[in-house]
Amino acid sequence: MGKIYDVIVLGAGPAGLAAGLYAGRSRLSTLIVEKGKDGGQIAITDEIENYPGQIVEGESGPSLIERMTQQCEKFGVERVSDVINDVVLEGDVKKLISAKGEYEGKTIIIATGAFARPIGCKGEKEFMGKGISYCATCDANFFEDFEVYVVGGGDSAVEEAMYLTKFARKVTIIHRRDELRAAKSIQEKAFKNEKLHFMWDTVVEEVGGDGILSEMTVKNVKTGELTKIVADEEDGMFGVFGFIGTLPSTKILEGKGLELDARGYIPTDVDMHTNIPGVFAAGDVRVKSLRQVVTAAADGAIAATQAEKYLNE
Amino acid sequence: MLEVDKNTFKTEVLEAEGYVFVDFFGDGCVPCQALMPFVHEMADKYGDKIKFTSLNTTKARRLAIGQQILGLPVMAIYKDGQKVEEVVKDDATQESIEALIKKYL
Numbered sequence: 001m002g003k004i005y006d007v008i009v010l011g012a013g014p015a016g017l018a019a020g021l022y023a024g025r026s027r028l029s030t031l032i033v034e035k036g037k038d039g040g041q042i043a044i045t046d047e048i049e050n051y052p053g054q055i056v057e058g059e060s061g062p063s064l065i066e067r068m069t070q071q072c073e074k075f076g077v078e079r080v081s082d083v084i085n086d087v088v089l090e091g092d093v094k095k096l097i098s099a100k101g102e103y104e105g106k107t108i109i110i111a112t113g114a115f116a117r118p119i120g121c122k123g124e125k126e127f128m129g130k131g132i133s134y135c136a137t138c139d140a141n142f143f144e145d146f147e148v149y150v151v152g153g154g155d156s157a158v159e160e161a162m163y164l165t166k167f168a169r170k171v172t173i174i175h176r177r178d179e180l181r182a183a184k185s186i187q188e189k190a191f192k193n194e195k196l197h198f199m200w201d202t203v204v205e206e207v208g209g210d211g212i213l214s215e216m217t218v219k220n221v222k223t224g225e226l227t228k229i230v231a232d233e234e235d236g237m238f239g240v241f242g243f244i245g246t247l248p249s250t251k252i253l254e255g256k257g258l259e260l261d262a263r264g265y266i267p268t269d270v271d272m273h274t275n276i277p278g279v280f281a282a283g284d285v286r287v288k289s290l291r292q293v294v295t296a297a298a299d300g301a302i303a304a305t306q307a308e309k310y311l312n313e
Numbered sequence: 314m315l316e317v318d319k320n321t322f323k324t325e326v327l328e329a330e331g332y333v334f335v336d337f338f339g340d341g342c343v344p345c346q347a348l349m350p351f352v353h354e355m356a357d358k359y360g361d362k363i364k365f366t367s368l369n370t371t372k373a374r375r376l377a378i379g380q381q382i383l384g385l386p387v388m389a390i391y392k393d394g395q396k397v398e399e400v401v402k403d404d405a406t407q408e409s410i411e412a413l414i415k416k417y418l
Contacts, residue, residue, distance in 0.1 A: 035347075035407070036343075036344060036347035036348075037343050037344075037346055037347040039343075043343045044343050044344070046341075062343065081350070083406065083407050083408070085408075099407075099408070115403070128384065128401055128402055128403075128404075129382070129383060129384030129385070129387060129401035129402045130381060130383050130384065130401075131383050131384075132384070133383075133384045133402075135342075135344070135384075135385075135402075137341045137342070137343065138339065138341060138342040138343070138344060138345070138384065138385045138386075139339075139342075139383065139384045139385060140341070141339060141340075141341065141370070141371050141374060142370075142374060142377070142378060142382075142383045142384070143383075144374070211381050212378070212381055212383055213383070237378075237383065239383070
């Protein structure tokens with residue numbers, strides 16, 4: 001605090017860390033603000049296989065991020081662990097405000113990423129952490145030898161479901177369509193996994209139980225038929241993990257002059273410019289077609305380079 | 314801050330008088346690791362008024378399930394051995410955790 005940085009990066013996921021790396025190498029005074037652990041969504045992912053240049057076998061989200069963090073910090077980028085609850089984006093000096101004080105920068109790179117979209121069933125809030133989860137690496141352990149359900153049909157749902165088969169005795173993917181959206185190579189592995197089962201054309205309507213999750217009502221979207229699923233008597237509980245996409249983390253950015261689309265994502269041009277001069281966005285928080293670690297890192301590099309260009313003008 | 318386990322949870326939390334704060338975490342839980350430094354800060358700040366403990370649920374699974382913990386992180390306040398309030402998962406933020414503690418000072 002007290003110093004006006006050339007660049008402040010909000011978020012230390014792959015986009016933020018790449019932005020920091022590039023800004024640091026350009027000898028811009030750079031601060032990265034992160035409220036949690038580095039890595040964002042990929043930090044809670046057990047296995048990654050599609051980041052070009054990663055360790056081919058046995059790379060996890062955390063192991064990849066650890067190297068990104070080390071690499072970024074090598075270039076003198078400052079780090080602070082803090083929770084930003086307000087921002088000033090317009091004007092020559094941008095501010096990020098926390099309970100501890102203010103951080104000021106001539107440019108800001110917003111790399112706040114995204115969070116898990118809720119399943120949208122009745123009882124979801126009540127049973128959060130009591131059977132409902134969006135973090136398999138956090139909670140798989142509780143369901144060792146129990147049954148779990150995974151809602152979703154894309155890469156994340158299928159990959160996390162396969163991760164869960166290492167713990168649960170049975171994993172059932174509940175998907176609202178009649179075929180998976182996941183990459184073909186992942187689908188192949190999934191269909192060969194004996195512990196993995198599928199409920200097609202199905203959505204979760206309601207979850208319930210006595211303190212912990214033990215029953216669920218699902219609906220067939222084609223027939224409208226409702227089916228009640230009750231925990232095995234000896235188990236007394238089961239898990240439901242939601243992997244149906246993400247929502248942008250832009251709550252604190254609302255009403256600050258920053259353009260957001262109808263769903264809260266930040267629109268930018270190809271060079272990561274937002275509608276506010278000196279404010280850039282990178283990673284999953286942006287309006288874009290592909291949200292992956294590799295595209296987030298690319299965004300971060302472009303944003304930092306553009307920030308430098310802006311500072312030189 | 315006292316780390317308890319499945320052997321000491323009973324005496325240190327369930328049989329304690331007054332208020333006890335419990336940080337339920339796990340080996341694979343990244344959000345739990347992210348909150349740990351802040352919880353230590355809270356223990357330093359309020360540890361003279363409330364007892365601060367943490368439990369690694371990876372090593373105490375049945376105990377955690379018995380306490381209705383099926384997902385992490387959870388920050389809970391126990392009074393005279395009963396769980397009276399908790400903040401769970403995304404609701405467990407620095408702000409809500411400190412508010413939870415201050416409520417029971």
